[in-house]
Amino acid sequence: MRTLGQPQLAAALGVVLAGGVLAALVRAAFLQVRRRVRSRRSLAASLHALDHAHLRLVAAVDNMSQGLCMFDRDERLVLCNARYREMYHLTGPAARPGILLADLLRERAASGTFTEDVDAYRLHLRDALASGRRIHLQTELPDGRIVAVVNQPMPDGGWVATHEDITERQRALWQIAHMARHDALTDLANRLLFSERMDDALARLRLTGDGFVVLTFDLDLFKAVNDSLGHPVGDGLLRAVAQRLRDAVPSDCTTGRLGGDEFAILQPAGLMRRDAAAALATILLAAIGAPYDIDGNRIEIGISIGIALAPDHGDDTSTLLKNADLALYRAKAAGRHCYRFFEAEMDAEARMHHVLEIDLRNALSRAEFELHYQPVVDIASQRPCGVEALVRWRHPVFGLIPPDRFIPIAEETGLIAPIGEWILRRACTDAASLPPDVTVAVNLSPIQLRSAVLVETVQEILAEAGLPASRLELEITESVLLQRTSGTLGTLHRLGALGIGIVLDDFGVGYSSLGYLRLFPFTKIKIDKAFVGEMGQRSDCAVIVGAISGLARALDMKTTAEGVETADQFALVRAAGCTQAQGWLFGRPVPIAALDFSETPLLADLPA
Known part of the structure; x- marks a missing residue:
């Protein structure tokens, strides 16, 4: 029997089925089969595209700079990326899909990247997510890294969390904030921070009555050292002085460099603040007055200290600093390397100092000096x-003025x-x-x-x-x-x-x-x-x-x-x-x- 080829088969069928209902049924069946074949081909193509998209999504998630994880409404992990596992030193099984949040946190605790109470953390997070708003957290890990976490609620009750290591950024911000309030050369408080601390102390004084002490001092003969040995040696001396201050001054005090060789200390004190100030001043005279070796140069300096008590000598920052400076001038006039407390008559002396400074500028041209x-x-x-x-100095108003009254002004x-x-x-x-x-x-x-x-x-x-x-x-x-x-x-x-x-x-x-x-x-x-x-x-x-x-x-x-x-x-x-x-x-x-x-x-x- 001869086998029929497709053309022959089609022709035969066409003859057999040329008319009637049977022909229509066969035609419909043929079209349905063709549609199914086409549908299967489309489904295969769709599945292939879906697989390709999934691979791209996985690659994108795993290559994120942030750690990412997703939880369902039952607090089970849906997925997490490689960066999340890397950040918290987790192995694959430790961060497997389906693990509960509490168990995942315990895995992190075991790896040394979580130190909080697991249940307290979980309950706090769930309460916050219930509000429906995004939650921002910042935490410091035991190894010193700083991580910013953002938890975004989802409509189905789950949430997505991103974890970003912001250590360098945060340290840079801290450094900028530190630099804004600290002296660049000595790392002591600068004038801004010192004034803020004084404002805080004054606020406590008004609230609780707790007084405090302000000590201002500068380095005797620093300009001579700076000019003769050079600014690098002068800067080295200032840094050495700052280190001695850190070693000698109690930690509850604020020590600042206000500019040049001018320093100040804010000392908390109670009713015995005068005695406390005198004790600290004595320590400073000994500590700062000891010899220095700066770049092979032996340098011996002293300090003169002025002291103002709050509220005895003022109840605002400007007045207290001014009065401490007046006491500092008195210490210098007394021979340097000593301390003096502010006294009311020093204000009048300061005004006289200003008058003499103005008149001294013209004394030589007016032939007002004479030698004895x-x-x-x-x-x-x-x-x-x-x-x-x-x-x-034979002053036209004040008469004969001895050198100890005007020579320091001339030097200044x-x-x-x-x-x-x-x-x-x-x-x-x-x-x-x-x-x-x-x-x-x-x-x-x-x-x-x-x-x-x-x-x-x-x-x-x-x-x-x-x-x-x-x-x-x-x-x-x-x-x-x-x-x-x-x-x-x-x-x-x-x-x-x-x-x-x-x-x-x-x-x-x-x-x-x-x-x-x-x-x-x-x-x-x-x-x-x-x-x-x-x-x-x-x-x-x-x-x-x-x-x-x-x-x-x-x-x-x-x-x-x-x-x-x-x-x-x-x-x-x-x-x-x-x-x-x-x-x-x-x-x-x-x-x-x-x-x-x-x-x-x-x-x-x-x-x-």
Whole structure:
């Protein structure tokens, strides 16, 4: 039997089924089969597209920078991405679909990324989701990472949560906020933060009555250190001071750098705030006053501290800071490296300070300065061997003003340079008219010593006055010796090489160091009057004077005992080995015309 091909089969069927109902039925069945075939092909294509879309979705979710997880209304995990598992150190089974939220949190606790109470956290979250609004949370993990979590409710009762590691961003924000309220150099509170803390303290004062203390202080002679050793060393010194403050100041205090070398401390205190402030100030004087080694430079400084009590000395930030500053000025005037409490009369003194500062700017051009001279006596012969030039300001309103009232103002304003040069020029001119064996001593400001043309200026003045260099003595204080620079040392050596005497004034107080006597070419040491005045009452003062005198002899230096006021004191300094003496016993400072250089010993009744 021959097999029919498709054309033949179709033709045969067409013949057989050419008419009638049977043909219609067959045609309908054929169309239905064709539609089914097409439907199956469409379904396969749809399934293929769906699989492809699913793969793309999985890839997108797993490559998100945020962790993502979805929970159904029964708190079962529907899905979570790879970033979520990575963030919380979870393995695949630990974050499997279907796991309950509580169990997932316990898995996180086991991995060290969850420390809260599981049930409390779950109940709080469900209560918050019930409101239907998005929930933002921020948490810090035990390893220090900071994670922001956003929970978004879904209509079916479930929710989607995203977890983002914002550690770097948050730390940057914290750093910006910190920088806005802290000093960049020392990391102490800046003026803004310090003022905010004072406002807070004042608010507590009004609410509870708890008082507090404000201490302000700056570094004595910081400008000299900064100018002579350079700003990097100055900055290093400020950082070292800040570290000492962190070590010394109690943690409940606020320590701030208000600018330059100006610092302040806010100290909580009760009824005994005056005693508490005095105790803290004493600690600060010792801690900050100890020597520093900054980049190989040994630096010795001190601080002057002003103290204001709240509410005793003010009930607002501005008044308290102003009054603490006034007390600071009083501490400086008292000799530095000490503390003073605010007193009401300081306000009047501040106004006077301002008036003097204005008038001082014109005093030189108005010829209001004059020099007085105090004799210096040779102890062996009891005759004058020199004079010290002491400037006075004859103010048109306030009369004769002593140097301790206006020299600090001159140094603050920079007027000391022209005033100092005038003093030196006038003293040399006056000394030229004195007996040829009489020397003249002139005090030299640290600011003058930093001048690059000081040596040339001194040479010019000596030449104009016709005064031999050997008859001029330049007195410097120990503050100059803080500037251990080649420039300072070179200037002193050059002055000494001219034959000028270099005198160390007020030795024995302040920052005294025997190393200075080796580093600098001194020809004389002046022993501070504080030791001389106590020699008759305190044996230790007599020992110190004797030791300084003996040391000077060994170094081929002369010694002048300052502040000799009685014959007994003269006898004591002579017995201690001092070579010269100065004080009211031999005469007060007087104008040049009133000096007496007669041959009669000033103390003829004492045995030679």
